[in-house]
Amino acid sequence: MSIVNTVVTMNKESGAVRLAELGRALGLDLKPLSRDVMRLVEAGVLRRDGDALIADIASLGRIGDSVVEMTALCQAIPPESPLRRYLVHGRIVDLPKRPEDLDVIAHALASLLPEDQTLSESEVNAILAHAGDDVARLRRLLADLGLVERSGSAEYRRPAAAPARAL
Structure with missing residues (x-):
């Protein structure tokens, strides 16, 4: 460079x-x-x-655009999805207000985490950091919607896949 x-x-x-x-x-x-x-x-x-x-x-x-399309979140949310408006350079800049849209974004975020594997809070943060800056907010969103289970010792687990939401 x-x-x-x-x-x-x-x-x-x-x-x-x-x-x-x-x-x-x-x-x-x-x-x-x-x-x-x-x-x-x-x-x-x-x-x-x-x-x-x-x-x-x-x-x-053009190279930057193609790299962005390879991010995990862009892979989880198709280019034609109207929810792409919440992403800048493949990262969440703002969460949707509409509950239906928020639910779909949350499912896309949850898909970044491995299924049936216990992760520490710092491991979850490291994964979610690729999707947005406010990892605490993203982590809470996943827990609030029941997409991850949290144990009292700050361990997280994404249960086996639920049916996918339409993007």
């Missing part, structure tokens, strides 16, 4: 960048830098214009 960042910066300052200029800016030898640049060109993040390099920022957005 430091190569891409440097190319972006140099493109803004002076236009296209030559490999030797990039090497000097990064303090890297040309041979290993050349291999890394070739990989970035093959990935579509950089492009060559003769002997100059230009960063393709739009490709980074």
